[in-house]
Amino acid sequence: TQTVSQSDAHVTVFEGDSVELRCNYSYGGSIYLSWYIQHHGHGLQFLLKYYSGNPVVQGVNGFEAEFSKSDSSFHLRKASVHWSDSAVYFCAVRGNNNAPRFGAGTKLSVKP
Amino acid sequence: DPKIIQKPKYLVAVTGSEKILICEQYLGHNAMYWYRQSAKKPLEFMFSYSYQKLMDNQTASSRFQPQSSKKNHLDLQITALKPDDSATYFCASSPDWGVYEQYFGPGTRLTVL
Numbered sequence: 147t148q149t150v151s152q153s154d155a156h157v158t159v160f161e162g163d164s165v166e167l168r169c170n171y172s173y174g175g176s177i178y179l180s181w182y183i184q185h186h187g188h189g190l191q192f193l194l195k196y197y198s199g200n201p202v203v204q205g206v207n208g209f210e211a212e213f214s215k216s217d218s219s220f221h222l223r224k225a226s227v228h229w230s231d232s233a234v235y236f237c238a239v240r241g242n243n244n245a246p247r248f249g250a251g252t253k254l255s256v257k258p
Numbered sequence: 259d260p261k262i263i264q265k266p267k268y269l270v271a272v273t274g275s276e277k278i279l280i281c282e283q284y285l286g287h288n289a290m291y292w293y294r295q296s297a298k299k300p301l302e303f304m305f306s307y308s309y310q311k312l313m314d315n316q317t318a319s320s321r322f323q324p325q326s327s328k329k330n331h332l333d334l335q336i337t338a339l340k341p342d343d344s345a346t347y348f349c350a351s352s353p354d355w356g357v358y359e360q361y362f363g364p365g366t367r368l369t370v371l
Binding site for chain 1: 262300301302303306314316348350359360361362363364365
């Protein structure tokens, strides 16, 4: 059974700061990892994904994430956040032919 | 134009009643999904369909029944509604079933009194 953990329920930073949102997973086989963003009152929007190849993947709006097999992690990063990045971020993991599992989400608050 | 339409946006129902949540996607995708999000639980996968066939069912209760009349439609019928069913229900789609990014609809917020 795959699980995904987002250890930080809430992260607060100032505009222009860098940020890292953490995601750890447990799964024994090949996995597909992704990040989604949810603005208040809206559905989720896809940010980026990793399946194989370069462990650092680039997404939309300056986001990137790095896969680490040794740490079982797929942390999301952004070098300089904007107030519009305030939202809830979800990490998701799925194995081949398995239903996706989402983490509990991390609420990012960006202060001006 | 919205690519995934969910109707209604808000829905209030009484305990024991039955409701149908509508989902249509205009992305040309072959796979569709239902998720549930509530204050008590993180985003919870419910069903996945590919070419109108059920692929995954992670919902224990038979009160939840997906219905696919066309490839781009996946409605969700919920019978014998309970207050615990109160949640926002999201429909999603992807190009094919498998390791593809998913596109989510705006959700239907269901409140059961």
